[in-house]
Amino acid sequence: MVACEEDQARLAKGESVSALDEAANSGLVDPSDAHRLDDNALSSWMTANVEGFRGPLNASKFRGGQSNPTYRIQSADGVYVLRRKPPGPLVAGAHAVDREARVQRALSQVGFPVARIHGYCADKSVIGSEFYVMQLVEGRIFWDATFPGVSREERPSYFNAMCDVIAQLHSVDPASIGLGDYGKPGSYFARQISRWTRQYQDDPEAGRDANMDHLVRDLPGMIPAGDEVSIVHGDFRCDNLIFHASEPRVIAVLDWELSTLGHPLADFAYHAMMYRMPPHIVAGLAGADLAALNIPGEAEYIDRYCRATGREVIADWQFYVAFNFFRLAAIMHGIAGRALRGTASSAQAIERGKAFPELTALAVRALEEPS
Numbered sequence: 550m551v552a553c554e555e556d557q558a559r560l561a562k563g564e565s566v567s568a569l570d571e572a573a574n575s576g577l578v579d580p581s582d583a584h585r586l587d588d589n590a591l592s593s594w595m596t597a598n599v600e601g602f603r604g605p606l607n608a609s610k611f612r613g614g615q616s617n618p619t620y621r622i623q624s625a626d627g628v629y630v631l632r633r634k635p636p637g638p639l640v641a642g643a644h645a646v647d648r649e650a651r652v653q654r655a656l657s658q659v660g661f662p663v664a665r666i667h668g669y670c671a672d673k674s675v676i677g678s679e680f681y682v683m684q685l686v687e688g689r690i691f692w693d694a695t696f697p698g699v700s701r702e703e704r705p706s707y708f709n710a711m712c713d714v715i716a717q718l719h720s721v722d723p724a725s726i727g728l729g730d731y732g733k734p735g736s737y738f739a740r741q742i743s744r745w746t747r748q749y750q751d752d753p754e755a756g757r758d759a760n761m762d763h764l765v766r767d768l769p770g771m772i773p774a775g776d777e778v779s780i781v782h783g784d785f786r787c788d789n790l791i792f793h794a795s796e797p798r799v800i801a802v803l804d805w806e807l808s809t810l811g812h813p814l815a816d817f818a819y820h821a822m823m824y825r826m827p828p829h830i831v832a833g834l835a836g837a838d839l840a841a842l843n844i845p846g847e848a849e850y851i852d853r854y855c856r857a858t859g860r861e862v863i864a865d866w867q868f869y870v871a872f873n874f875f876r877l878a879a880i881m882h883g884i885a886g887r888a889l890r891g892t893a894s895s896a897q898a899i900e901r902g903k904a905f906p907e908l909t910a911l912a913v914r915a916l917e918e919p920s
Contacts, residue, residue: 584610584618584636586676591622591631594675598668599682601626617644617806622682629667633680647671648731649805650681652780655726661717664801686801688791694823694832696787699797701843706797708845709853711787714799715820716857719779719813728780732810738772738872741815745879755886755902760909764875767916773865781816783807786823788832817854818869821847825870825911830904867915874912881905 592604603625611619622629634644646669653663665684673679691698696707723729733740746765782789784807791801824847826833839846845853851863863869885902 586620586631590675592624594670594672595622595624595629595668595682598670599629600667602629602667617646617649621685628685629682630664630685631680631682633676634678636677645806646679646681648808650683652728652731652805652808653683655728656718656721656780658726659721661721662714662799662801663805664803686791688794688800690788690791692788692832694787694826694828694834695837695842695844703797704843705845707792708850710792710797710799711790711820712850712853713857714790714802715782715785715817716854718782718785718802719816719858721780723778723780723810728810731780731808734778734810735776737776737778737812737815739769741811741876742768742772742872745876748883749879752883752886754889755882755905758882758906758909760906760913761875761878761882764871764878764909764912764916768868768872768875771865771868771916773868777812777814778810779813779816781809781811781813783809783811783816783819785816785820786832813858814863814869815872818866819873819876821850821854822870822873824850825874825915827907830907867918871912871915874908874915878905878908878912881908 586608588606588608591608592606595602595606596604606622606624608631609621609623611621616635617632618635620631620633622631632646632649634646650666650669654666656663657665664686667682667684669679669681670676671679691707696704699707723731749761749765782802782805784804785802789802789804790799791803792798793800823833825835827835828837834844837844851866855861855863881901882905885905888902
């Protein structure tokens with residue numbers, strides 16, 4: 550989610566908000582006809598399936614380009630959040646709101662911080678597509694990775710909280726909470742590199758890049774030996790976390806659309822990539838004075854994750870970082886291609902596509918670092 554300038558400024562300061570409420574793109578709008586809900590049908594379904602629900606209800610859509618349209622549901626008993634598949638023809642396997650609901654419901658069994666899932670509906674006749682209803686979590690979202698609204702003394706505690714939560718996620722046995730079949734186990738890097746290589750090579754209109762060609766050629770032979778499998782979030786960043794209103798504590802992790810079974814070090818390196826990420830691309834710390842801000846450095850952050858997950862060290866760290874810059878570069882390349890063809894859904898697609906060569910350069914730079 551990307552907030553409007555006013556909301557983004559408020560959120561960067563860490564002001565208390567309702568997540569997926571004022572935090573969502575530019576707040577609320579009346580849904581267009583294509584996205585309008587049948588309030589009566591939805592109210593009937595919630596009465597039958599959501600404990601404690603009392604109608605009538607009023608639905609407003611969060612503005613923005615989320616791939617799964619998200620709504621604020623105001624009812625007589627309180628406020629809920631609804632996420633649905635978008636209407637119309639969809640690519641097979643995309644917009645899997647059932648998976649989002651499933652992983653959050655499963656993780657809640659072991660006390661992992663997620664929004665409570667009130668119900669999932671596979672019956673498309675209710676509102677026109679599958680959907681689920683979840684808790685509206687009150688707290689703070691930080692869109693700036695430097696946490697500017699937090700005191701210098703408290704800032705390390707917020708970073709420790711982020712690190713501890715992703716370590717907690719990777720320590721959960723998927724099979725123990727019914728997620729043993731949540732993805733393909735094993736060979737995660739080989740499959741991912743192959744997938745994103747194909748996307749890059751199959752879209753020549755978006756351009757070619759010498760650094761990307763280098764990564765396509767060399768990354769497959771650099772995959773570290775051994776394998777691990779855990780639940781991975783896929784987009785673990787500070788702006789996908791809800792913090793307690795006044796404490797350095799994560800109370801909910803949002804946006805599970807990319808979650809699957811994968812390699813935990815791929816997921817952690819994506820998160821820790823914030824240390825090298827230019828903030829104009831996505832929430833990042835590149836160029837920030839970490840000492841002045843009292844933010845733990847990359848090495849210290851990695852050490853905390855290792856201690857929380859029972860590791861001594863992370864060998865081949867440069868590969869894990871380079872892989873994630875490569876993956877993100879491939880995604881941006883695809884966005885650039887869709888923008889050129891006029892099929893990109895986001896108004897920022899062209900600007901996002903411009904990040905592609907910058908990301909490939911960062912990937913190659915990571916590989917060139919001494920081990």
